[in-house]
Amino acid sequence: MVNASVPFQFIDMLRAAVANAPSTLESERRDLRLLDWNLTTVCYSNANTTGEYECQCEDSFRWSCEICNTFNTCSNESTPTCDCIRGIPPFLQFCEPISVISPCQVPPTEALVDIFLILDPTPNGTEPLEIINQLRTAVVNGSLPFEIEEDLTLINWNLTTVISPCQVPPTEALVDIFLILDPTPNGTEPLEIINQLRTAVVNGSLPFEIEEDLTLINWNLTTACYPNSTGEPLCQCEDSFGWSCDICNTFDVCSTSSTPTCDCIYGLPPFGQFCEPVSIISPCPPPPITESASVNSVLHISTLSIEATEIIEGLRDAVAILPVDITIEVILTNFILTTVCHLNFNNEEQCECGDQYLWPCGICETFGACNSNNMQTCDCINRIPPDGILCVPSVAAACPTESPPTVPPIIDSK
Known part of the structure; x- marks a missing residue:
């Protein structure tokens, strides 16, 4: 280990000594001879950053997989293992020659996969519920993990969702129906026809099947338009219905009732405009309050170059x-x-x-x-x-x- 106070030049001196040493060194003991030596590992305090110890391998040496997986690495090289760790490994643990280090095993990757199993038609006329019950049994009793192929293993599975054939619910739609009578049949007065329609709404038998895929489940009479005594068209809302604020502000009103907006107008509104339920109509905002005032104002203009x-x-x-x-x-x-x-x-x-x-x-x-x-x-x-x-x-x-x-x-x- 190199103390932080010792210059890094000392490490370079050791590297030079290793490179330039004679091939054989004899000690005073004639039975002890140094045949070869290498500088493998240098550990020092990283005083320039966090002050923690770093252990760096020399060229052609690397840490074992066990050491790399135990300590945080400080190496940016793409090596079989790693060549720098943060911290001091246990005693007698040093960098090893790259030639004897086995590459680290890549840990298996786990993935959650959604699998759709579509059976259409079902095999041999089997009922869908029978197939679902078989799948449930396989989930409970299946032997796991199950190797699908060499690099693909099923470790767990769950049956989450079952979609079986079901009836499509009927679609409901709100439809506006125009009934135009011009001229009225047999000279009948418009109000007589309106009263007949009101009776039909109250006493009609519902739901009423119009055709196989079309059924009338409810209906309301909302708006009746007819000429008044002067021949001018008049559009009257039925009970619990009223005109929107836009319509009331656009046409002259003939309503005397206290509704949020109005329930009677002179004239025919644009196509597709009918009275709406009073419960969903917002009251018209009150007109702005205006007050007139006469004010005496004095305007002082000075130092002008114009007449x-x-x-x-x-x-x-x-x-x-x-x-x-x-x-x-x-x-x-x-x-x-x-x-x-x-x-x-x-x-x-x-x-x-x-x-x-x-x-x-x-x-x-x-x-x-x-x-x-x-x-x-x-x-x-x-x-x-x-x-x-x-x-x-x-x-x-x-x-x-x-x-x-x-x-x-x-x-x-x-």
Whole structure:
């Protein structure tokens, strides 16, 4: 064994000594002579990795199968056994010449195999159950393991599944049947025919064999469509049936009953659309609750290189794109441009009213009208009024008129 503190050069020195030693070495005892020697095994601590011991065989030497199967190997070579193990084997266990080592036996491979045995027809008319019972007996009493061939041995088996002939269950299908009577036989009223069908549904004898492979086991009258008094088609659901929400929202309804959706519509729905059981119809969602509100909004635009008139025209044109979703629950449906304040060519403040809007009473006199006409109302003033005062509809802008003083009647007493 080589201690981890001894350089690996020492191993190389031993290898060189083996290679260069004279063919015969005599000791002081004349009856003892060294004829040959080999370096077979080197064990050392693998300090560079985990610190565990590794035992490496020299060239042309390998570990026995027993050692390779007992210890973890550190060899990557495809050799009959292995040339490196992790750990120190028992005393006097060393690598052996490859020429005397037998290759390790490959352990047998076990596999679970599913075997299908199909007997169609059964031999000599034997009943299927007889064959199944014979297989069961063979499983219980069979001698195992059983060598099928040199490299294939049956060590265990089980009978898991038996499929025997059986009757195919009948297939059930839900079928929609259209019964169109146009014109009605012998001038019978549509409601009379519907009542006859209702009676047949209630009193009919079921199941009813239509032909050998077709049997009617149940039926329901779900939908009756007929012209009303004005000749307009009307489709009425029978009891416990109703129209889906899509149909109710598409057609005008003629239902007054409290159903999850509706049970009567004006018009004929698309082909294949019938009333459905009330138990499977989801109630229609309530219409969204909408509330309208009028809001005064102030838009401040500063340090722009475009004329104020261009901004005003752009805002007026924006009405054409309405409505606009501001958020999921807030929709802008309309807006009116009432007041525009800006700096005129003289860099003076001016506030103008939109079409059909004027400044309320007293504002024009207080801030001065742009047209220098001291009217009680006007559409333009020379300052921005305080407190968020805006133009109002022209019908509400007029100042109240004062009533003339009442003159008492003059009575001539002459």
